[in-house]
Amino acid sequence: MAVVFEKPHALADVPFHYCPGCTHGIVHRLVAEAIDELGVEGNAVGIASVGCSVFAYNYFNCDMIQSPHGRAQAVATGVKRAHPENVVFTYQGDGDLAAIGTCETVHAATRGENITVIFINNAIYGMTGGQMAPTSLPGQITQTTPYGRDVKTAGYPIRMCEMLSTLDGVALAQRVTVDSVKHVNEAKKAIKKAFENQINGLGYSIVEVVSTCPTNWGLAPADAIKWLQDNMLPYYPLGVYKDVTAQQGGEQ
Amino acid sequence: MAKITINESLCKGCEMCVNACPKHLLELAKDRINAKGYHPSQITDQSQCIGCKSCAIMCPDVCITVEK
């Protein structure tokens, strides 16, 4: 018998601090597998953001920089401009990327910064205990929307992939999820492509991963998956919002 | 012929693997807890495993190794 599945090399051999059933771990593995398969661990520099994934610098075996809240893509820009040969990725949650870091996100994207962005959208601030995120759904109950997110006062959720897909600098904007084996495999392909695009010098690639937060949603992991399917996916449709390789006639 | 190995010390008993197994071969070991305080996942009948990797693919803590 041969080993057909094991922890990828780029993933550090340490336990994750994430809550039971939190899908961060799945996405970490997919990123590490992409790094392994492309053989770029030695050149990779990851930028950890602020939020639950702040400790990502402990979980990847490549070089890592921990960034201020929201600034991961500015930090990534600095690394990439200094070392174009490096494969630079950010790993950010919804609060980090789509609230405090919106400016850095939009401008890294419109500059066509040749980086890979992994965006975890779980519609809540996990690390601080479940406050409203920019992606929290209308009516969603969080610590700071105890009566449900009222769009009249708290505004509407932001769809980042759709918004970023309008920018010329973007090579890939794709939304995936990790609620099932099929979707995890699709997410893997998207993440790998986002790294390949960088290696091929195509510019900014973002993969938004619709994810769960069982603890702060107040649901068991299996119920959180169901909530994601019933509530998140209708608001955040999966799909490829922009793909320059497809426009160039490449494989989809 | 396939075999899965679960690193019980990393398991948080989230049951993502239990729900993912198409052959319903996984369960939480209610008779023991690991150092983290969780009932770890265990396989009920290794001989029935088809090595589809579904459990490993859905495991958020990357504690499952699959051989085939």
Added chain:
Amino acid sequence: MSEKVLMKGNEALGEAALRAGCRHFFGYPITPQTELSAYLSKKMPKVGGTFLQAESEIAAINMVLGAAGSGVRAMTSSSSPGISLKSEGVSYIAGSDVPALIINVQRGGPGLGSIQPSQSDYWQATKALGHGDFQLFVLAPSTVQEMADFVALAFETAEKYRMPAMILSDGMLGQMMEPVVFPNETEIHEGDKSWAACGHKNARKHNVVNSLYIEAKDLEKTVVERYERYEKVKANEQRSESYLTEDADIVIVAFGASSRVSRSAVNAARAKGIKAGLFRPITLWPYPETELEKIVPTAKKFLVVEMNMGQMIEDVKLVVGGRKPVEFFGRTGGIIPTPGEILEAIEKM
């Protein structure tokens, strides 16, 4: 062998950065530092460097964190309100032990203030440019020549002690033209960068550039170690200039632009038979207390002259320790004091 040119202070900073081997500049437009960005936007592409106009001051300083964190010489420049925006990133740079250069061409404050020269960011630069326990190595040039000379010194010191460095200039020094001499070849002494996050090339363990310590005892240990380095900076890196202080009864203490005017006032006072002198701190942190202390026994009175409401005077008083009177003369809001005003203040003492 050297090259003498007439240049604006801001341009001298830019030229000196290139000669110091800095190839990565990230900035955002703000008056009165504009010429520095404009100069580097012209020159950087010609030497294969990066000039990037960021979307904000916040983004610019974090690009510096990324570039410097990956091991290259990187810098940003701004003026007072923009420096406030950078304070978050500066704190992370200090907390991650990353050497980098920040230039502040000061203008009047608070708020949008004015665009005229000021020294009202002294406290910000030397005491609290961001949250947490940390210091910057702060140099205060008073001539265009020093603007040029201090760039390499700032990078080298930052790298030696793994800390951010600041050149605290102002709108007057930035905008004025003076002859400046550049050596034909600048030797570049770059510090150790083995800690940098630039890819481990499968040859070492992964490097992590980080300021987060979830265990309080780990953070305390890190900060205490950092402060041990700061003690070395205090012991080794104090710089100052003393002008006619040996027999002076009245010693003016002034830095940067106000020290230039003060020097004229000292000369005018001497012409009137008043024994005045000037002590000019060049490093604002570490404060040149060793040299200032030497003057305390012989001076009768101190007059601190600043372009603010009285900030550095606190550091002067700490050194003087109540042994001699310490008085203050300042203009603020973007106004440069005249030699006549300072002479008047001297005569009143």
